[in-house]
Amino acid sequence: MGTPRATVVAVALAAPLACALALAFGSVRLGWGDWLAALAGGGAETAREIVWGLRAPRAAAAFGAGALLAVAGTLLQVLLRNPLADPYLLGVSGGASPRSASTSRRSSAPAPRPARSSPSPLRGAAGPSIAWS
Numbered sequence: 001m002g003t004p005r006a007t008v009v010a011v012a013l014a015a016p017l018a019c020a021l022a023l024a025f026g027s028v029r030l031g032w033g034d035w036l037a038a039l040a041g042g043g044a045e046t047a048r049e050i051v052w053g054l055r056a057p058r059a060a061a062a063f064g065a066g067a068l069l070a071v072a073g074t075l076l077q078v079l080l081r082n083p084l085a086d087p088y089l090l091g092v093s094g095g096a097s098p099r100s101a102s103t104s105r106r107s108s109a110p111a112p113r114p115a116r117s118s119p120s121p122l123r124g125a126a127g128p129s130i131a132w133s
Contacts, residue, residue: 015063018063023051026050026054026055030051035047076089
C-alpha cells in the first residue's frame with residue numbers, strides 16, 4: 001500500500017464491497033437468494049423493503065457521512081498546513097460539546113415539542129474558530 005495508485009485501487013475495490021456487505025447483513029437474516037433477488041428488484045416484497053427501504057438508505061447515509069468527515073479532516077490539515085491537525089487543535093470539539101449539551105438539556109422538556117432540526121452544535125463549534133481567525 002505504499003504507492004498512491006495502490007491506495008486508490010484498494011479504496012475503489014473496498015467501497016463497493018463495504019456497501020454490498022451493508023446491504024447484505026442486518027438484524028433480519030436474508031438468504032443469499034432472497035438478497036440477490038431483492039437487489040434485482042424481484043423476490044418477496046418483504047425482502048425488497050428490507051434491502052431498498054431500510055438498508056440501502058442507511059448504507060448511503062453512512063457512506064456519505066464518512067466521505068464528508070474525510071473531506072473535513074483533509075481540509076483542516078491542508079488549511080493549517082499541518083498533517084497532524086485534528087479538531088482538538090482549534091477547539092472545535094471542545095466548543096461543540098457545551099453547546100450540544102445545553103441543547104440536549106433544553107430539549108428534554110416534559111412537554112412534547114414539534115421535531116425540528118437545530119444546527120446548535122455547529123454554532124458552538126463555529127465560535128472558537130471565528131474567534132481564532
